Amino acid sequence: MDNDLNKSIYSYAEEITDEDVITFYDAAKVLLNGLDCIICRESAADIQGYSNGGFRHQIYVYSEKEFNLPYVKCFLVKNLNKIPFIDFEGVKVSPITNAIIDMLSNNETDTQVLYEAFADYYWENNESYNGLVIPKNLKKKAKHYMEEGILFYE
DSSP: OOOOTTSOHHHHHHHHOSSOOOSHHHHHHHHTTTOOOEEOHHHHHHHTTSSOOOOOSOEEEEESSOOOOTTEEEEEOSOGGGSOOEEETTEEEOOHHHHHHHHHHOTTSOHHHHHHHHHHHHHHTTSOOTTOOOOGGGHHHHHHHHHHHHHTTO
């Protein structure tokens, strides 16, 4: 397996399995097998269906150590046990509320994923942002995405 950062995670997954790799979840399950990590940020939105996915070069994860794999971008944490997660069909994933906050906190976030995540959250929660607690320092930035999220699918 080479370290070509122009390859998609799907290409890497297909190299190590005979199974069909159709979704982002399929690729993540194959590529992260046996790694102690939690899928986060844009990748968490992709897995949970809060974005339309797309061509991804890496899966974003929280971990206590660097994996040095071309298809995994590790965000190091001191204690993985203190990071909230849900079990999504056998894969640890940041809850969408945490993923949204993490994406808002990062200036390198794929803004298309943020638009989609806010829109999908709004529609999935009966046209409401109830349950999405935005930290004070991110409220102004979030307001823009919340307003756009309401209009996104109209």
